[in-house]
Amino acid sequence: MKLVVGLGNYPEKYRYTRHNLGFLTVEEYAKRRGLKWKKGFFSKSALAVDRDREVYFLLPLTYMNNSGQAVVGFRREVKPQDILLVCDDMDLPWMRMRFRVRGSSGGHRGLESVISALGTEEIPRLRMGIGRPGDGDVVEYVLSEFSEEEKADLGLYLSAAFATIDKWISGEDPQKLMSEVNDPNYVMKHAGGENGA
Numbered sequence: 001m002k003l004v005v006g007l008g009n010y011p012e013k014y015r016y017t018r019h020n021l022g023f024l025t026v027e028e029y030a031k032r033r034g035l036k037w038k039k040g041f042f043s044k045s046a047l048a049v050d051r052d053r054e055v056y057f058l059l060p061l062t063y064m065n066n067s068g069q070a071v072v073g074f075r076r077e078v079k080p081q082d083i084l085l086v087c088d089d090m091d092l093p094w095m096r097m098r099f100r101v102r103g104s105s106g107g108h109r110g111l112e113s114v115i116s117a118l119g120t121e122e123i124p125r126l127r128m129g130i131g132r133p134g135d136g137d138v139v140e141y142v143l144s145e146f147s148e149e150e151k152a153d154l155g156l157y158l159s160a161a162f163a164t165i166d167k168w169i170s171g172e173d174p175q176k177l178m179s180e181v182n183d184p185n186y187v188m189k190h191a192g193g194e195n196g197a
Contacts, residue, residue: 003056003078004029004165005071007087007110010061016151018130019142022087022110023059025128025161030057032162045070055169064110068117080118084168085125086161087111090142092129094150095157095188099126099164099181101174124174126164126181128157160190 008014008023015024030037035048035057048057056078060070071083081101087110092098102122105112115121133141146154164181180186 001054001056001078001082002169003058003071003074003083004169005058005060005067005083005085005114007060007064007067007085007108007114009063010059014143016145017143018146018150019064019088021128021130022085022126025086025158026057026165027059028158029162029165045073053169060110064113066113067110068113068115071114072117075118080120080123083118083123084165085111085114085123086165087125087127088130088142089127090130090132090138092127092131094129094131095153096129096184097126097161097164097181097186098129099168099174099178100124101178124168126161126168128161156191157187160187163190 004026006023006026008020009017014020030048033050035050037046037048037059039046039061044060044062046059046061050057056074058070060067062069074083087108089098089108091106101124103125104121105115111125114123130142132138164177167177183189
């Protein structure tokens, strides 16, 4: 089995905020696949299962900083290298993505929580850029809703992320996937149909 985890914050008021981009991506991906979400693990998460492809989809309901509490319940069923964490990243501009098979949290509290819970940095992750505020407060920025311009791009951004998740699930070579996804033009190439749009 594989596990795809969307990191973010659960209450509806956070749904379209920048820090919730990973959560929103996985939530929408499963919905478009026709999968149903059910609460599990003492309500610490929402779980959807694609039995045909043997993939779990998980949305921690713990708030971002405690995401590991939801993921740790899978450590006996899924190896860390078979887990894909999807999250936001302030160090990448909007509409840029980065795929890595291992690494530190880079200061991301959700990643930090999962790494700590599983005891390893050997966990693949798809980081989706949200950019940084100009001179504004960082916390206020990540917890604020997408701008109108970002909302206009959101469908394309999610579509490129969905294609990336599909490739990871299908077992595409990690080095090839890194080369593709880390290309600054990856999302726009996807828009042109190069990556299955």
